[in-house]
Amino acid sequence: MAESLKSLPIPASVAPLLHAVKNGLAVPLLVMVMLAMMVVPLAPLALDGLFTFNIALSICILLAVIYVMRPLDFSVFPSILLVVTLLRLALNVASTRVVLLNGHEGPGAAGNVIEAFGNFVIGGNYAVGIVVFIILTIINFVVVTKGAERISEVSARFTLDSMPGKQMAIDADLNAGLLSRDEAIARREEVREEADFYGSMDGASKFVRGDALAGVLILLINLVGGLGIGMLQHGLDVGTAMQNYTLLTIGDGLVAQLPSLLLATAVAMLVTRMSRAESMGNQVSAQVFAKPQTLIVTAVILVICGLIPGMPNLVFLTLGGAASGLAWWMHRRSQAAAEAPPEPIEADPAADDSDVSWEDVRPTDALSLEVGYRLIPLVDIRQGGELVRRIRGVRKKSTHELGFLVPAVHIRDNLELPPNGYRLCVNGVPVSEEVIHADRLMALNPGQVFGQVEGIKGKDPAFGMEAVWIEQGLRTEALSKGWTVVDPGTVVATHIGHVVHTHAHELLGHDDVQNLLENLAKSSPKLVEDLVPKLLPLTIVVRVLQNLLEEDISIRAFKQIAESLAEHARQSQDPDVLTAQVRVALGNQIVQEINGLEPELPVLTLAQPLEQLLQESMQQDATAIEPGLAERMHQSIAEWVERQQGQGQTPVLLVPQMIRASLARFLRYAAPGLHVLAYNEVPQGKQLKLVGAVGA
Numbered sequence: 001m002a003e004s005l006k007s008l009p010i011p012a013s014v015a016p017l018l019h020a021v022k023n024g025l026a027v028p029l030l031v032m033v034m035l036a037m038m039v040v041p042l043a044p045l046a047l048d049g050l051f052t053f054n055i056a057l058s059i060c061i062l063l064a065v066i067y068v069m070r071p072l073d074f075s076v077f078p079s080i081l082l083v084v085t086l087l088r089l090a091l092n093v094a095s096t097r098v099v100l101l102n103g104h105e106g107p108g109a110a111g112n113v114i115e116a117f118g119n120f121v122i123g124g125n126y127a128v129g130i131v132v133f134i135i136l137t138i139i140n141f142v143v144v145t146k147g148a149e150r151i152s153e154v155s156a157r158f159t160l161d162s163m164p165g166k167q168m169a170i171d172a173d174l175n176a177g178l179l180s181r182d183e184a185i186a187r188r189e190e191v192r193e194e195a196d197f198y199g200s201m202d203g204a205s206k207f208v209r210g211d212a213l214a215g216v217l218i219l220l221i222n223l224v225g226g227l228g229i230g231m232l233q234h235g236l237d238v239g240t241a242m243q244n245y246t247l248l249t250i251g252d253g254l255v256a257q258l259p260s261l262l263l264a265t266a267v268a269m270l271v272t273r274m275s276r277a278e279s280m281g282n283q284v285s286a287q288v289f290a291k292p293q294t295l296i297v298t299a300v301i302l303v304i305c306g307l308i309p310g311m312p313n314l315v316f317l318t319l320g321g322a323a324s325g326l327a328w329w330m331h332r333r334s335q336a337a338a339e340a341p342p343e344p345i346e347a348d349p350a351a352d353d354s355d356v357s358w359e360d361v362r363p364t365d366a367l368s369l370e371v372g373y374r375l376i377p378l379v380d381i382r383q384g385g386e387l388v389r390r391i392r393g394v395r396k397k398s399t400h401e402l403g404f405l406v407p408a409v410h411i412r413d414n415l416e417l418p419p420n421g422y423r424l425c426v427n428g429v430p431v432s433e434e435v436i437h438a439d440r441l442m443a444l445n446p447g448q449v450f451g452q453v454e455g456i457k458g459k460d461p462a463f464g465m466e467a468v469w470i471e472q473g474l475r476t477e478a479l480s481k482g483w484t485v486v487d488p489g490t491v492v493a494t495h496i497g498h499v500v501h502t503h504a505h506e507l508l509g510h511d512d513v514q515n516l517l518e519n520l521a522k523s524s525p526k527l528v529e530d531l532v533p534k535l536l537p538l539t540i541v542v543r544v545l546q547n548l549l550e551e552d553i554s555i556r557a558f559k560q561i562a563e564s565l566a567e568h569a570r571q572s573q574d575p576d577v578l579t580a581q582v583r584v585a586l587g588n589q590i591v592q593e594i595n596g597l598e599p600e601l602p603v604l605t606l607a608q609p610l611e612q613l614l615q616e617s618m619q620q621d622a623t624a625i626e627p628g629l630a631e632r633m634h635q636s637i638a639e640w641v642e643r644q645q646g647q648g649q650t651p652v653l654l655v656p657q658m659i660r661a662s663l664a665r666f667l668r669y670a671a672p673g674l675h676v677l678a679y680n681e682v683p684q685g686k687q688l689k690l691v692g693a694v695g696a
Contacts, residue, residue, distance in 0.1 A: 030083060034090040041101075042094045044112075050091055051113040051255050057084060058259035058266075065266040072193060077270060078200035084263060085207045092218050092256050099248045100225055104234040104241075114251040130246075133219065133253050140261045141212040148268035149205040155271055156202040166191045201271055208264045215257055222249040292334070295327035364428030366407035366507055369496065370414035371422045375438050378489055379411050390493035398500045402549065403556030404512050406500055422492060426503045434461040434495065436488050440469040443483040451481040461491060462498040505550040513542045516558050524559060531562055535569035536578075543575035544582060551664060553583070553590060560585055576661055580678070587681045594650050594675055600689045601682065603654040604640055610695030611656065618659045634670045636694050641671045644691075652677055654688070 037050070061080060068074045095114065170187045226245030230236040236244070299320045306316030369379075369391075377383040391409050398406045417423060423433045435458075436442070443453055445466040455470035470478055470485070478485050486494075500507065517538075521528040532538050544565065545555050555561060564585035565578055572578065583590065595601055606614065610633075617626075637653065644651040650673070655663055657678035664676040682688065 030087070034087055037090040037094040041097055044098060044102075047091070047095055047098060048113045050094075054084075054088055054091060054259050055255075055262075057087075058262040062262050062266045062269075065270050068270075071270055072190070072197055074270065075193060075197050077266075078197070078203070081263060081267065082207055084259070085211050088211065088256055088259055089214060092214070092252070095252045095255075096218065096222055099222055099245070099252060100229055104230050104236055104244065114248060114255055117251040117254045130250060133250055133257065136254070136257050136261060137212060137216055140257065140264050141209070141216075144261070144264040144268050145205070145209045145212055148264060148271055149209055151268070151271045152198070152202040152205040156198040160195055160199070163191060163195055198271075201267070205267055205271075208260070208267055211260050212257075212264070215253060215260060218256075219249055219253045222252065292327040292331040295323045295330065299323035299327060365410040365425070366427055366509075367496075367500070368410045368412065368425045368428075369422060369492075370412055370417060370425065372417040372419045373413060373415065374419040375422055375436070375488075376413055378438055378492070385489070387489040387492055390489050391496060394493045394497040394500070398497055398504075400556070401554060402501070402504050403554045403558060404508055404516060404545075406504075407507060409496060424496065424499050426499065426506050431499060431503060432461065432495070436461070436491055437469045438488050439472075441472060441475055441478075441485050441487055442491050443468045443470050443474075443478040443485050446482070446484050449482040453478045453481065453483060461495040501552070505546040508542070508546055508549060510538060510542055513538060513545060516555075517541075517562075520559055520562060524562075527559070527562055527566060531566045531569070535566055536573060540573055540575055540578070541565065544578050547575060547579040548582065548586075553586065554593075557586060557589060580657060580661065583678070584680050587683045590675075590677070590681060591683060591686055594652060600687045601652060602644070602649055602689045602691045603652045603677075604637070604692050604694060605654050605690060607693045607695035611659075614659050614663070615656065618662055630666070633694060634667075637667060637671050637674065640692060640694075641674050645673060650675065653694075654679060654682070657681075 042050070061077075061084065064074065065077070099114075167188065170184055170191070223246060226249060227238075227241050230241030230245055231238065302316050302320030302323060305311055306313045306320055371379060376385075378385045378387040381388060388411070391411075395406050395409065414423065417433075418435055420437055421433060421435045423430050425431065437456065440455065442458075442460070443455065444460055453468055453470050453474055455468040455474070458467050458469055459465065460467050468478075468483075475485050517528050517532060532541060545561070548555055548561075561582050564582045568578060568581040591601060605611075613629075641651040651671070652675045653663070653667070654677055657680055660676055660678040660681075667674055667676060
């Protein structure tokens with residue numbers, strides 16, 4: 001069919017126009033025509049053609065807005081709006097010249113289009129014409145144009161405010177490997193085009209408002225000028241001048257106001273559209289008439305109105321019957337779709353007849369997130385959920401910090417959970433279960449706030465900080481009072497990051513360590529060849545790395561760790577002994593993560609009698625500490641840790657190497673945040689500042 005259309009002959013009169021459009025000359029020619037209309041007098045016949053073209057062009061633009069999939073697909077609309085507005089104003093200038101020059105000749109002096117609007121639309125009554133024109137102007141200027149202008153301003157502001165966040169999201173996806181470089185460039189270009197479009201629409205809405213105001217002023221000028229010219233220059237009496245010039249002026253105003261109203265409606269429809277790839281007709285039919293109940297209630301109301309005496313019964317009953325018939329048809333269609341039998345599935349003769357196979361035995365996920373049904377929008381990208389993207393960002397950040405590839409988070413819904421609840425599992429074992437509010441924001445107390453905010457009190461799932469779940473509209477108030485406000489997706493993503501760091505030693509497996517060794521072999525093949533399996537089996541290396549991660553030490557310096565293992569593997573293959581030697585080799589990294597580049601390291605030590613007692617106990621039994629002594633140590637160290645953290649310092653306990661590992665395990669949950677170091681783990685050049693001694 002396309003080939004047959006191409007073969008059709010093109011009329012000679014249309015060929016120059018198509019050639020101009022093809023070569024991009026249509027807009028320059030239109031601008032030149034508009035300038036000519038403002039200077040060169042036009043014949044009434046030319047005005048008829050241009051007025052008809054203006055109305056047809058406005059209808060075409062309105063239909064294009066209705067059928068466009070997304071607002072950005074019609075990005076040239078602001079420029080078209082400017083050109084069409086200038087065209088209409090140029091026509092007003094040209095028609096004003098003709099009305100004032102030839103208005104004394106009668107209602108047909110300015111062409112058939114103006115005469116038709118003056119006679120047919122307003123019935124030849126200039127009083128009715130003035131009222132109709134005022135009503136159309138009020139609808140256009142006060143209702144449609146004002147609303148479209150406000151929506152354009154808000155859309156432009158929100159679009160510009162959200163640009164940094166969208167750019168950061170694109171950068172995060174690019175860094176996480178979710179987007180290629182070309183896809184990221186295309187996404188950035190789309191964000192820029194969206195900002196440019198809504199910014200242009202904000203300015204273009206001013207054209208429509210100015211056009212409506214200009215129409216009123218031109219009407220008044222034509223009316224007063226026409227009466228003066230008709231009576232003073234052409235000697236017409238007041239009645240004749242009023243009849244001729246008023247009908248011409250009103251007809252001219254209505255001819256210009258109709259396209260203006262159409263374009264104002266197009267602007268309002270475009271800026272109120274959602275950025276979804278679907279035509280407006282499909283959106284209306286899917287959202288307004290999706291439920292037969294809507295039409296049923298409407299039909300009942302119409303029928304009740306039609307039964308009231310004195311009402312236009314026939315009209316109401318007819319519409320009520322039509323609405324009820326449409327509702328019945330929609331109900332039957334949905335019922336038929338629900339009862340339709342599924343398509344038959346042909347049996348595969350080669351398939352195994354056994355009910356259960358090894359494929360039914362599925363391994364547990366290393367890291368999984370289960371959500372209640374009210375939290376599904378947070379993880380559903382189709383519903384605008386950003387949690388999946390943020391989890392990917394957390395995974396990338398944790399991978400960089402920990403030194404191995406953190407496994408992906410598998411997300412699933414769980415109807416057994418509370419509607420607002422979620423559960424985090426590591427290797428299939430639940431490690432945390434919390435409740436959040438997807439429709440609210442979490443306001444965190446950073447330590448000092450200047451007032452309370454209304455909401456649902458709670459705790460931050462990751463760190464247990466005091467928090468309040470507030471309404472979306474209280475965000476500004478909470479920020480002004482010193483609260484830190486985060487959205488639910490950030491709360492869950494932060495909690496996942498905390499769980500990853502806390503359980504990193506459980507997430508690291510043999511395959512991960514094998515991949516680390518293969519990557520190291522690319523730069524240090526001899527080191528890897530000598531280490532595994534000549535000096536150490538892979539299992540011992542895995543256990544050493546797990547010990548380091550369990551004590552919150554990153555393994556990103558894997559080459560240094562491998563060198564230390566190769567150096568001490570001949571003396572011992574005990575994972576705990578090797579871990580202690582690796583910690584000495586990583587002393588600079590460990591202390592650097594504790595207090596950075598500070599020259600002094602505040603430490604707490606053990607009193608000499610207590611240190612000697614613990615050493616003797618550890619020699620007899622590595623886990624034996626007298627219960628009374630253990631309780632007193634817990635209390636004393638916990639108080640000191642709290643005091644150090646209150647002063648903004650990281651608490652460090654310095655002990656001999658032979659009891660360091662046992663004390664670290666003993667104090668891990670009794671004094672969270674405490675770092676237990678051995679004397680030989682402190683690098684040379686770092687000054688120690690003794691702040692106390694336990695058991696003194």
